[in-house]
Amino acid sequence: MRVAAALPSSSAGARCLGFDADINARIRLASSAILGLCSRSRRFPMTKPEEPTSADQAQSEAEALSELNVPSSAKGRLSPAIQQHTEAEALSSLVPSSRTPDRRTTNDIGPASVRSGGAPAAPKNGALGTASFLAGLRQWLPYLTPLGLLLTVLVGLGLYLRLFDFGYPKTLQFDEHHFVETARGYLKHQPDWNDHPPLGKLVIASSIRRLGDNAVGFRLPALISGILTILLGFIAARRLFASRWAAAMAGALLAADGFLIAYSRAALLDGFLATMSLAALVMVSFELSTVWGLVAGLVFGIAASIKFSGVAVALPLLFAMAVSKQDTRNKIVAATVMASVAGFVYVVSYSVGLSMTDKPSSIGDVIADTQRLLKHHAELTDMKNPATSGWITWMLPTRPLMLGFAEKHGAVRALSTLGNLATWWAAVVLGAASVATVLRLGWLNVLGDNSGEPGEPGEPGEPSPVTGFVVAHGKSVIAAMLTTVAFLAPWILTHRDSYIYHFLPAYAPLVVTLAGFLGWYETKRPARVFGFFVITLLVAAFYAPLWAYLPISHDALNLRLFIASWR
């Protein structure tokens, strides 16, 4: 059973040195400890780190010091426990710990300088360069496992499916005509007849201007956004769940999911919103500051300027403010900066859009046009389009959309928004169970400092895995669930026509939560998590043709789309 209480704030060195077992981390941490510079982590304390025992802590410090050949004069300034273990390390010539960095522990938080992967500083000569290269390699060796291999293959497959015949089809698919035609219109100073704010279409217009009016030109922003989504999912999981494995799992799950792949291959706006959704989640993992307010404002402003439903990112950002340990004054400053920057981004991007269509573009015009669009959206409630689907049906889903479908000589080429069913169903079930757990345990109980993680699965009286996960990562889970709920709220609370793609920005944080859970559960039941990724890979390979226009026969297509409403 692990102890997960927060570390004593007075023990800065212990806090730094207790977390990361990788070599570079230890080198940096040790040097910081020696110099007394182990500064307060800038990481927002979303996860209760495991408190190392004094022996573990001292051993970790000692390992780091032995790596450095710490001089005795420096050792003299260290705590007795560290000195004791340093001597022991020297005697036993202990090699760096074979303990997997965060395979078996989740305590790989460490300061910002090492969390990013701990790449050592550039060496000044060849020998140092080789040593540093080998050290870098050795850092990743523990990840060379069957699970690591599967995750790598999933990411590779996801990238391949995004890039395969990327310019296909040359003509517009699905709703692309809404956005590509209006983007073309911006370049020709023609009216924007689409019902969303201009930013997403301005981005497409900018790409068309640079790369030409062709399939790659108008779809490249979607591809870049799709790859950014993977990276942001990686970062969000890394920071929120304090685990490299969770980060790698998030990257793999986001990469090998047809819902996200399809939107990386189409000049549509919802992929951009998914990126912003995860950007907001990443922001939650940082502590409040003026810079935080600036970046959060950018995220908020960009999201709201793509689609009105993008204002949903405000909820996780407000949550970050609410749970921040900063004083009220700093919170007010951060909130003011965020709101100002978001408003500035919205007004400026909207104004640019208006001016490019030769319309008046003052702040008043932006407000008036915004009101016009909001009124228009409020009236779209008939749900008569056969492609519409209620939000509750997205959980299965009952009506994924075909973004593209073409036949040639008996073969079909299709692009479906049906996700990876292993990921989809697991993420939805976990999301529902997490929300239920938070409600059952009580919001404040989950947010507050708990004395420790509950017992290990399998122990008598053990909690369910979901309860264990929620208790261990309460704030992170709540942040992710709030992001999901915020993006679902417009479709739950109103009767506005809804489609499966409205689920995309809510789905991405669900997948990150699933990765966090799997990263946590992997330390308890590694075989089950490994099995899950085997299934995920097989499902991805099975559905891959439908996610990237790979030619497939009618029978094989129908076999995959075994529910009639999926076709």
Add this chain to the structure above:
Amino acid sequence: MNSGINLNRQWLVAVGAILVSVLLLAFGRGSIPREGQATNYTITIVPADARSLACASDVVMSNRRCGFNAHSQPVNNDRPLRPYVTVGREVVMLAGVFESGSVAAWVEAANKSGDESRVTLDCYARILGTMSEVLVRWAPDGPFQPEQNVMVSDIDDCVVKQ
């Protein structure tokens, strides 16, 4: 010891899963039907298409040919090939769509009631081959336009989906 065995087993499972995935991607996408094999098409039609759709060519495939020769002169033919566009936007040449029982009955009923609405057909057919070049017409008084590399099939049956 046990963990070593488990790890080795996991390596085997991981490599096996990757191999299966590669095989699924390479060979799990079904076989594309070839000449002489059965296939199915989903098309949409209106009753007037029976008179509007036509093609012109001298090519004959298993006794099936267009209603017009290469000089756009009518040819006596009770089951002519006609051009259709599938829901997957492929131009195909099919013989026997309007001659199949359920479609003929639907056309007759539609003509009597004056209903010009469009319906979707699921058609089962046998592939005859590919025409490298053919002229097609989409309206009775419309011009013949060239199409290339078009698949030709003979219909076994069509089902009208309302």
